[in-house]
Structures are given as C-alpha cells and as structure tokens.
Amino acid sequence: MSNPVLEIKNLHVWYRTYGGYSRVLDGVNLHVYKGEKVGLVGEAGCGKTTTMRSVLRILPEGQAHIPEGQILYHGNDILKMKPRELQQVRTRGISMIFQEPAAALNPVFTVGTQMFDVIKYSGLSKEESRKDNIKRLAIQAIKEVYIPDPERILNCYPNQLSGGMKQRICIAMAIVTARELLIADEPGTSLDVTIQDQVHRLLRGLVEKKGMSLIMITHSLGVARELTDRIYVMYAGNIVEVARTSVLFANPLHPYTLGLLSSVPRLTGGGVAEGIYGRIPDYLRPPGGCRFHPRCPRAVQRCREEKPLLRDLGDGHQVACFQV
Numbered sequence: 001m002s003n004p005v006l007e008i009k010n011l012h013v014w015y016r017t018y019g020g021y022s023r024v025l026d027g028v029n030l031h032v033y034k035g036e037k038v039g040l041v042g043e044a045g046c047g048k049t050t051t052m053r054s055v056l057r058i059l060p061e062g063q064a065h066i067p068e069g070q071i072l073y074h075g076n077d078i079l080k081m082k083p084r085e086l087q088q089v090r091t092r093g094i095s096m097i098f099q100e101p102a103a104a105l106n107p108v109f110t111v112g113t114q115m116f117d118v119i120k121y122s123g124l125s126k127e128e129s130r131k132d133n134i135k136r137l138a139i140q141a142i143k144e145v146y147i148p149d150p151e152r153i154l155n156c157y158p159n160q161l162s163g164g165m166k167q168r169i170c171i172a173m174a175i176v177t178a179r180e181l182l183i184a185d186e187p188g189t190s191l192d193v194t195i196q197d198q199v200h201r202l203l204r205g206l207v208e209k210k211g212m213s214l215i216m217i218t219h220s221l222g223v224a225r226e227l228t229d230r231i232y233v234m235y236a237g238n239i240v241e242v243a244r245t246s247v248l249f250a251n252p253l254h255p256y257t258l259g260l261l262s263s264v265p266r267l268t269g270g271g272v273a274e275g276i277y278g279r280i281p282d283y284l285r286p287p288g289g290c291r292f293h294p295r296c297p298r299a300v301q302r303c304r305e306e307k308p309l310l311r312d313l314g315d316g317h318q319v320a321c322f323q324v
C-alpha cells in the first residue's frame with residue numbers, strides 16, 4: 001500500500017490545570033490511507049476530540065501542551081509547520097466538522113458570506129477567485145449536500161435554517177475546496193436520530209464520491225460499523241485495539257472493546273446490556289500500568305505495573321493487552 005495521508009505517531013497531549021498537568025493523550029498512534037474511512041471510538045472524555053484538534057493545531061492555546069509525538073501529513077510533521085504551510089493544510093488538505101453545527105456558523109453573517117470567505121482563503125488562482133466562480137463553487141457544494149434552492153440558502157442567516165440544514169451547510173463548507181481528509185467529530189449528535197442518520201449517510205456518500213479519506217469520531221461502535229472500513233478503539237488517551245471493521249465485530253479482543261460492544265443497544269429488544277462499570281480515570285493522577293486496569297475484569301498484577309503496547313496479531317489487527 002502507498003503511504004498514509006495522515007499518520008499520528010506516539011502523540012502525547014497534556015492540559016495545564018490548577019491541579020497540575022492533566023495527562024490526557026498517552027502515546028496515540030493512528031493512520032489513514034487515501035480513500036479510507038476510519039473510526040475513532042471511545043466513551044466521553046477519552047480524548048477523541050483532543051487527538052483531532054491536535055491534527056489541525058486548534059487546541060486551546062496556553063492550555064494544551066504537546067510534550068511528545070508527530071503528526072505526519074504526507075510525511076511532513078504538522079506540529080513543526082510554519083504558519084503558511086499549516087494554512088495550506090487547513091485550506092486544501094484537511095478539514096473538520098464539529099458536533100454542534102450552530103457553533104461553527106457565525107449568526108451575524110449570511111451562509112453565502114461565510115461560504116465565499118472559506119473559498120476565497122483556500123488559495124485559489126487569480127482566475128479561480130473571480131466572484132462568479134466563487135459563487136458557482138458555493139452553489140455546487142450546496143447542491144452536493146442535497147439542499148434545494150441553493151441561491152436562496154446563500155442569502156439566509158444560520159438561524160433561518162433547521163439543525164439538519166445547518167449541519168449540511170457545515171459539510172458543504174468543509175468540502176467546498178479540494179480536500180483530502182475530512183475529520184468528522186460526532187456530526188449531528190445534537191440532532192434527532194433520523195436526521196443524524198441522514199447526515200452520516202450523506203458524509204459517507206460524499207467522501208466515497210470524492211475519493212477522500214474520513215476520520216469519524218464517535219462514541220458509538222454502531223455508528224462506526226455503518227460508516228468505516230477500520231476502527232480505532234480508544235480508552236483514556238490510549239488506542240487499545242485496532243482492526244478492520246468486520247474483524248473487530250467478528251473477533252473483538254480487548255476487554256474494553258468487549259465492554260463497549262455489550263453496551264451497544266440490541267435491535268431485537270433486551271435493551272442496553274451491562275456495559276462497563278466505573279468511569280474514565282482522573283488524568284491528573286492516571287492509573288499506572290494499563291490505564292484500564294481499575295475497570296478491567298481480567299486485570300492481574302502485571303497490568304497494574306506495566307503499560308501494554310499495541311501488538312500486531314496479523315492482518316493489521318492490533319491490541320494493547322497482556323491478557324489476550
């Protein structure tokens with residue numbers, strides 16, 4: 001296979017807090033190939049958003065600290081890029097859509113004004129930046145997210161649109177200029193389930209049509225199963241298991257993955273199964289050894305003392321656990 005579009009290597013991210021450093025990411029490794037759809041799955045607070053904000057370098061300034069790690073975009077470390085290079089990545093390479101569409105749109109400007117700005121600053125040639133061309137690109141992007149009457153939408157303010165429409169506009173803005181990788185952070189979680197489902201299918205269709213790569217952040221293995229080729233399971237700032245989606249569901253190995261699977265609601269009644277007891281640890285004083293050991297039904301002494309690294313079990317199925 002060719003080289004990955006994006007490769008995160010041994011990423012550590014800490015937050016400065018009143019109590020000291022909160023050591024959230026503890027050596028994250030993740031990659032995505034061209035055209036691949038990858039899921040990053042784990043419960044609230046495990047560090048999914050932190051990982052992806054690091055990629056675009058949009059972590060809160062002055063609070064976040066990256067003591068170690070690399071984020072390679074076609075082999076170039078994003079963490080070392082100069083502002084111009086970084087701008088290029090953000091406008092032409094990688095874009096991100098967020099959970100809350102309302103927060104991503106500015107209420108005081110029309111959809112058109114905001115879309116035109118995105119296009120203008122995406123490094124187009126002089127010829128391409130002609131006004132009529134910018135408008136044409138915006139209209140085309142709105143059509144691609146299946147919103148009727150694009151001309152009218154351009155003149156609307158965000159509050160004139162429904163939540164689902166706003167999320168679609170955010171997607172249109174993310175794909176309006178040539179992009180290679182789309183990072184979707186639980187898009188549509190604030191919307192009702194049928195609309196959320198439509199947003200997911202729209203995303204999948206678009207990235208497939210354009211041959212883009214997708215990193216889908218979600219707390220739901222069910223959602224990841226629908227949308228991705230490969231899944232990274234994250235627990236407390238570590239990747240604990242990676243596998244092709246079909247393999248992960250056929251042969252899940254890490255005790256945390258098993259716990260997550262048992263908390264996926266059954267379609268055939270029975271409701272939510274037992275899930276996993278306890279909660280994500282305090283990152284100021286994270287547990288030693290395997291961070292999952294306090295909640296793990298299979299933990300032994302070694303798990304308390306030594307950190308398990310990802311081991312390859314063949315065919316890219318990797319797991320970080322001494323007990324499998």
Ligand SMILES: Nc1ncnc2c1ncn2[C@@H]1O[C@H](COP(=O)(O)OP(=O)(O)OP(=O)(O)O)[C@@H](O)[C@H]1O
Binds near residue numbers: 017043
């Ligand atoms: N600016 C910050 N300062 C201190 N701690 C932070 C900051 N931002 C995030 N955190 C902490 O980092 C941890 C990981 O947060 P993050 O948002 O990356 O998790 P997540 O997996 O995206 O969760 P969710 O599913 O709720 O979106 C959490 O404990 C969170 O409280």
Ligand code: NI
Binds near residue numbers: 048049050185
């Ligand atoms: Ni998040």
